[in-house]
């Protein structure tokens with residue numbers, strides 16, 4: 001999949017802001033934007049922190065990337081970063097189930113970004129939502145195709161202490177409401193669990209989800225299903241919806257759904273020398289059923305997804321390259337572009 005597939009022109013002469021630029025997904029968005037010729041203003045909480053140093057090593061960063069200090073609740077910091085931009089990629093968010101740490105920054109931070117974007121008269125805001133804002137509804141049958149019209153049930157999220165899903169749902173709803181009120185052109189990308197090579201020095205939460213099955217820390221796997229997608233595809237989807245004038249609404253960005261048993265089977269096939277669990281923690285109930293997610297809207301725009309086996313392979317190889325995971329693998333796939 002080449003970025004040249006994106007329908008309108010390249011980013012030369014255009015400045016965009018990426019919030020939370022040092023994060024897993026945002027680093028890839030910054031990388032693709034720089035490759036595409038954009039000038040990027042990235043917000044981070046601490047520009048001097050070594051965890052953001054990788055951004056300065058990206059191709060084009062020396063001339064076209066600047067880092068701006070901004071907490072999500074610091075409106076002025078966000079406003080300074082967004083000022084003068086043609087577009088905004090709002091990716092920063094806490095990822096925790098702690099209600100206090102999650103909801104306020106996720107929701108009010110998103111509102112701050114939309115207000116700052118309205119004041120800067122940007123052309124479009126792309127917001128990184130989550131499948132957690134879509135699938136959490138106990139009354140929806142798993143036989144129903146889950147598409148962009150679906151929203152998580154806030155009461156259910158609250159009652160099950162899924163504060164991450166609650167926060168992401170309220171943040172996306174607030175973004176839509178405020179964007180309408182302020183006349184901001186908003187598009188959202190909705191990924192499930194994101195895997196693939198990390199550009200930042202340390203593991204993020206979703207690659208940690210894979211790491212625990214190779215490190216020996218998970219002795220069994222959960223009777224649960226999740227959908228997965230490659231981080232490069234997620235970053236590409238952000239650029240695709242930003243650059244396509246007709247793009248509108250939400251875009252589910254999911255490659256495939258796996259039961260945790262299927263996930264560990266693939267890992268064991270690719271990397272047979274790791275202590276990958278073979279037992280499910282739930283030996284009583286039948287296997288949890290898959291959700292049927294539709295990414296047809298993105299596919300209709302020419303999006304091609306990396307197969308999940310390749311995504312898992314790239315994740316593990318990247319963890320090895322970073323020295324996070326010891327090397328005891330049998331090579332089966334060629335690494336895709338890191």
Ligand SMILES: COc1cc(/C=C/C(=O)SCCNC(=O)CCNC(=O)[C@H](O)C(C)(C)COP(=O)(O)OP(=O)(O)OC[C@H]2O[C@@H](n3cnc4c(N)ncnc43)[C@H](O)[C@@H]2OP(=O)(O)O)cc(OC)c1O
Pocket residue numbers: 095096097130131132160161162164165191192193194205206207208209221222223224226281282
């Ligand atoms: C907020 O923290 C995290 C967020 C994310 C990903 C964010 C996304 O946007 S993807 C959208 C999907 N999000 C969700 O589905 C939210 C609900 N959460 C979960 O399903 C899981 O926490 C997880 C898939 C996000 C992470 O899985 P993992 O860390 O690999 O744990 P396990 O699923 O293997 O579970 C271990 C153990 O803990 C029990 N458990 C897990 N989550 C919950 C929960 N929300 N409520 C109650 N109990 C939970 C689970 O049942 C297991 O117990 P056993 O069955 O006895 O083994 C990604 C994150 O990490 C990858 C994350 O932490």
Ligand SMILES: NC(=O)C1=CN([C@@H]2O[C@H](COP(=O)(O)OP(=O)(O)OC[C@H]3O[C@@H](n4cnc5c(N)ncnc54)[C@H](OP(=O)(O)O)[C@@H]3O)[C@@H](O)[C@H]2O)C=CC1
Pocket residue numbers: 019020021022023024025026044045046070071072073091092093094095105128129130131168190191192193194195204205206
């Ligand atoms: N990874 C996944 O599987 C999925 C992620 N998402 C969404 O994608 C986005 C990025 O996730 P991912 O790259 O995995 O996560 P990371 O944890 O790698 O990145 C999150 C970024 O958000 C920033 N951030 C967190 N809290 C604040 C705050 N209060 N003020 C300013 N910045 C803050 C962090 O900045 P700092 O470096 O300063 O800590 C970090 O750069 C999030 O919106 C997440 O909800 C959606 C679906 C799946």
